[in-house]
Amino acid sequence: MMHIDLSSVLRQTLSCELYSNLVTRPTGAAVRTQIETLLADSRERSLTVIDFSHVGMIDFSCADEIVAKLLLRYAQADLSDREAYFIFRGVTDDHWDAIEMVLERHGLALVLETSDGACVVGIVNDGERVAWEMVYELGRTGAEGLASALGFMPDDAARVLDGLHRRRLLMRLDDGYVAVGGLGGVHA
């Protein structure tokens, strides 16, 4: 698992120790390029923690460049040949407004690390949210397990699991699915 501290990337990008805010579109683009360089060295399937803990604030333009474009490039199975998963750490209310807005704009969702685990935020329908939460709770499950736990038809459960996997919110393993941020895997 890779850990990317955004404030460190920001300082490297701007060559300046003074800034802790992710503001302006050019800054966001430069930070994302740096992240993409780091991801280029990762394996075909990777899980990366994007850490906002030391970021003062992020504006809408920067959130669009970093969060939305990262997800648009990597977290859509149809558009990427890599399996790149992300979990976002240290996101506070100070960051959330901008991130929420870009997720809404592009119809995206992501996994947020919280004080008591992880949750999925952004644009997911009720069925997807319930399914993601159940997979997270069960730890590892397949379509039949999910259907049984939620009273879904097996085909519907398979469809929702596949959809969440294609959005890189669930990882598919040989014997089922695991929620990104599940199994305690990201708590370093």
Place this chain on the structure above:
Amino acid sequence: MTSVITVPPSLDDHSFEQVLEQLASVPRDAKLVVDARHTRWASPYGLTALLTLGQTRQERPSFTVPDTEDTASYWARTGFFTHADELYDLHGSVPKARGGESSVLLEITPITRSDDVHNVVGRIQQKSQQILSKELNLEAKATVGFAMTLSEICQNIVEHAGCGGWVAVQTYTWRKRLANRRVVVIAVCDAGSGFRQSLESAPGFVRSDRWDDAAALEATVVRGVSRFRDPGRGQGIKGVRRYLSRWDGKLSVRSGTAKIAILPGWDDDLPLAEKLAPFPGSQVQDTKPERVSGSPR
């Protein structure tokens, strides 16, 4: 022949229109005197717009300083004369800027590059948390949103204007309209391309039947249209609108011959003003009032 433009006694976004009406018939290369001798007060919008006016002239204009010492001293403390000196031949007694002004959250600051936006946001954060929470009763979350708003509005200059502009942030008491409530005002003015010209530069742009400055402002401010094809563009202004509606604030944007305003309940300004005197670039004002019990959170 030299034209004289008289600056009104109280200069804000509304009364600046009087300046522009006088200016409308004066060719850009004509000699000009901007006479502020009788001006007693100016908002951040008024001051940054006066600088912008200086930017638009082909021949270096003259500027006569307010004759009231208090006014001139205050303008000096906002940094106005430092920048005006580069654009105008100043006449009258120009005080030296001594000490800071507590109501000035951000003195008049030029914006030309992305780095300037970083600097402005960094500086405003140091001062704004204390002042906004103490004087305007705004929560910490609102002060972060305030910095975001500032950042997005300033970025418009860097991304679209094609030339530098100015930003200023100030708090003051609004005696008439808001019954002595405090407000914090961000003013960002430039003399660049303006909204219509920016949208017209979009690849494949097609002029609609009704295409003018007002239509361009509606497209950008209301619908989030951008000259860039990137679907993520246009979110800055949308974000600013969302933030201001949450905190009962007002956004007004003037460009070319039109002005659009996103209005809270406390303001009775026109949502859209057209056929105004022409002025290059864009002039943006974001006004957020003190939170009183019962006002939006």
